[in-house]
Amino acid sequence: MAASEPSDDSLPESLRFTAPAELVDIGANLTHESFSRDLEAVLQRARAANVTTLILTGTDLKHAEQAAELSRRFPGLRATAGIHPHDASQWTRTLETGLRDLYRQPEVVAVGECGLDFNRNFSSPVEQERAFEAQLGLAAESGLPLFLHERDAGSRMLDILHHWRNDITHAVVHCFTGERDTLYGYLDLDLHIGLTGWLCDERRGHHLRDLLRDIPLDRLMVETDCPYLLPRNLPAKLKGRRNEPALLPWIVREIAHWRGTDEAELAHATTVTARRFFRLEDT
Known part of the structure; x- marks a missing residue:
């Protein structure tokens, strides 16, 4: 996806x-350059x-x-650490050592973003699988949950995860955009599912709306x-095209609508699940 333009300092x-209950945004790329000039304001708007x-x-890394x-530096933030499949060609032993060091830090709560992306193949499928398997090994070693990326690679991802399922703890397929069979495969493996504003897009998110009731709360x-x-x-346009955490309640509202679930109940349930998954209960 193209880099987004920075927005104004206010919404x-x-x-x-x-939101009617506290929310956990499980996937925020706040190290992106578009947040460099107003990060503290972004965090204030999120709160x-x-x-x-x-x-x-x-x-x-x-x-x-x-x-x-x-x-x-900031309360309420935690981090993941991994190598995106786009960058899998850069995988080295030195990189693996650097990630292993990060997994010893209490701020780092998951291995990833890692996985497979056969849509663009910025790294070859062979390179992607090599880096993914290595990070599955790091997850098994560290005991941390996995933060997974998959696009147009559901069948192969399921094959690999079947092999590793007894060695890893929990895993979430973040920004799920796949089809019914892939979703059922992930649920059969007892994986978690992360949903984004993709389903708020009338051009491409329709099929997800029909699957929402199939995902256990x-x-x-x-x-x-x-x-x-x-x-x-959103009921108004932003000057730029940058998404930010303060807009998460709009995504929750859309999910609740298509699930036929009370918005407050959905907000509360997803937060309980996220805090348990990332072991944040005592933070």
């Missing part, structure tokens, strides 16, 4: 929506929207280290994947 009044916990996505540092989590995937159900 329009019509977009300032406070005002009742988005109280953010899991910052570490897609490579540099950004994982930055995410861990931000988590030390105790396996569902929510995320913005900001600055990407700006929800298209």
